[in-house]
Amino acid sequence: MMIEKFTIKSKEKINLNDFDPEYTDQLSKDSIKEEHLKLQTKFEELQDVLYASKKFALLIVLQGMDCSGKDGTVKKALMGVNPNGFNVESFKEPTPEELGHDYLWRVHKAAPQKGDITVFNRSYYEDVLVTRVHKIIDDETALNRFTQINKFEKYLVDNHTVVIKFFLHISKDFQKKKLESRLEIPEKHWKFSAADLTERKFWDKYQQYYEDVLYNCSTEEAPWHIVPSNNRWFRDYFVLKTIVNNLEKLNLNYPEIDGNIQDLIKQVKDSD
Amino acid sequence: MMIEKFTIKSKEKINLNDFDPEYTDQLSKDSIKEEHLKLQTKFEELQDVLYASKKFALLIVLQGMDCSGKDGTVKKALMGVNPNGFNVESFKEPTPEELGHDYLWRVHKAAPQKGDITVFNRSYYEDVLVTRVHKIIDDETALNRFTQINKFEKYLVDNHTVVIKFFLHISKDFQKKKLESRLEIPEKHWKFSAADLTERKFWDKYQQYYEDVLYNCSTEEAPWHIVPSNNRWFRDYFVLKTIVNNLEKLNLNYPEIDGNIQDLIKQVKDSD
Numbered sequence: 001m002m003i004e005k006f007t008i009k010s011k012e013k014i015n016l017n018d019f020d021p022e023y024t025d026q027l028s029k030d031s032i033k034e035e036h037l038k039l040q041t042k043f044e045e046l047q048d049v050l051y052a053s054k055k056f057a058l059l060i061v062l063q064g065m066d067c068s069g070k071d072g073t074v075k076k077a078l079m080g081v082n083p084n085g086f087n088v089e090s091f092k093e094p095t096p097e098e099l100g101h102d103y104l105w106r107v108h109k110a111a112p113q114k115g116d117i118t119v120f121n122r123s124y125y126e127d128v129l130v131t132r133v134h135k136i137i138d139d140e141t142a143l144n145r146f147t148q149i150n151k152f153e154k155y156l157v158d159n160h161t162v163v164i165k166f167f168l169h170i171s172k173d174f175q176k177k178k179l180e181s182r183l184e185i186p187e188k189h190w191k192f193s194a195a196d197l198t199e200r201k202f203w204d205k206y207q208q209y210y211e212d213v214l215y216n217c218s219t220e221e222a223p224w225h226i227v228p229s230n231n232r233w234f235r236d237y238f239v240l241k242t243i244v245n246n247l248e249k250l251n252l253n254y255p256e257i258d259g260n261i262q263d264l265i266k267q268v269k270d271s272d
Numbered sequence: 273m274m275i276e277k278f279t280i281k282s283k284e285k286i287n288l289n290d291f292d293p294e295y296t297d298q299l300s301k302d303s304i305k306e307e308h309l310k311l312q313t314k315f316e317e318l319q320d321v322l323y324a325s326k327k328f329a330l331l332i333v334l335q336g337m338d339c340s341g342k343d344g345t346v347k348k349a350l351m352g353v354n355p356n357g358f359n360v361e362s363f364k365e366p367t368p369e370e371l372g373h374d375y376l377w378r379v380h381k382a383a384p385q386k387g388d389i390t391v392f393n394r395s396y397y398e399d400v401l402v403t404r405v406h407k408i409i410d411d412e413t414a415l416n417r418f419t420q421i422n423k424f425e426k427y428l429v430d431n432h433t434v435v436i437k438f439f440l441h442i443s444k445d446f447q448k449k450k451l452e453s454r455l456e457i458p459e460k461h462w463k464f465s466a467a468d469l470t471e472r473k474f475w476d477k478y479q480q481y482y483e484d485v486l487y488n489c490s491t492e493e494a495p496w497h498i499v500p501s502n503n504r505w506f507r508d509y510f511v512l513k514t515i516v517n518n519l520e521k522l523n524l525n526y527p528e529i530d531g532n533i534q535d536l537i538k539q540v541k542d543s544d
Contacts, residue, residue: 048459049459052459052462052463053462071356074354074355074356075354075355075356078355081355082346082347083346083347083350083353083355083358083360083391084343084346084347084360084362084393085360086355086360087359088355088356088357088358090356119355121356172544176540176541176543179540180537180540180541183529183533183536183537183540184537186526187320187321187324187526189526189527189528189529189533190324190325190526190527190529191324192529192536194530194531194536197536197539197540197543200543200544201543201544203544254458254459254461254462255461255462256461257455257461257462257464258466259466261455261461264455264464264466264469265452265455265456267469268448268451268452268455268469269448269452271448271469271472271473272444272472272473272475
């Protein structure tokens, strides 16, 4: 798969129009079924050895417009995840206590410990996106934050946290259809917020500032992945494959046991 | 199913020998397959409406001897859980900061918010179990703590947290076999701890103090469930069924939307 094309290189200028949200690499849902099942099994194995070895942590950052499918990615792409050692942190509007601190304070607190996987459903990137769209911060502050964020991520990586960042890329028309369907299905009404309609008016601004983020905050340690997300099955496949690729690179091994195995087995056998 | 028999009534004197860890209610893995799938679907639906309605939280307390399958219960019984709004909190030996506080401090911090499900993998019950076995607290302190724990749980229930407590019941011989298998399979070595062998010597003491917990801390609001756990498939079925039963009693509904649906649909359709 052409994951490479969607992995943004450091200082690669981005125009989101060059990335088709409908893209599926000429694959179909059926054609990848078998590979997808293998990826799920592989992911379960890798999570187990990650958890057992306690050498690395994995942080997955999910960003995207409303209706891009952040919740769905957690539920579907990571299906089969062992909830032991797996966390999802959803960052909403900051509380007064959080606002009293610097913007990385609350996310750093929620970072995974070694052995664990944590998904940030929205993240510190909102502090250079929604805040910028609504002019809570100016361009200079945004630029400073890009540097701070890059340094923060480098620090995490240097301390054995793998950081994988996904931008779930959808079209404006796709968002409209999703908003409609949320209103048409009573069981989905709760997912609709009038604020989504307001934010939709800022679509172009968001896209522009996302391009800025993708350009400024793709580093060698922690590049952004643009995920074509109009087709949910492709999104799930892409995300899972990227995670598996990254975990495989770690060459994880199960830890050895302290002491002599035969002695220990004998002790167990001889116990009451 | 005879879940009732395994649900301990308030002030019901317990002898764990009366509960067979091999018990399967004359069912077989095959005979419940279809019902189990239905329970999984039901659970997914109930979690969705729990999350959407944000009226109740669900706290699941898992206790049991080493090898009783607490991790496995999270992974297998709750298979299909949506990780959004689902947390597992594993309580290990308290940190110095936690020890500086009262014993309920760290668990209260980790309690689920409304809409969410949290599993305590071990819990505040260790503060009347392992501490008692190793004589860190005396009987009088244990009795006082039973009262405090009952009041704490009542407080949670009164504030819309459903509390479901499972004691995963295995036989001493079953534990031996599990310890052996952990030593025999290299990929499972990491699950073995020499401390498990030490704790095994206190088996009878643990059973006695568990009986005390089951007797003193089964209340109308939050009874203990004794789960026959030698057969993992039965354990998973029992646990899932109990959770589904409890969630169904809440009669949860999806929230209504603020505003006129037709107006909102029109606004979406008319947007760019």
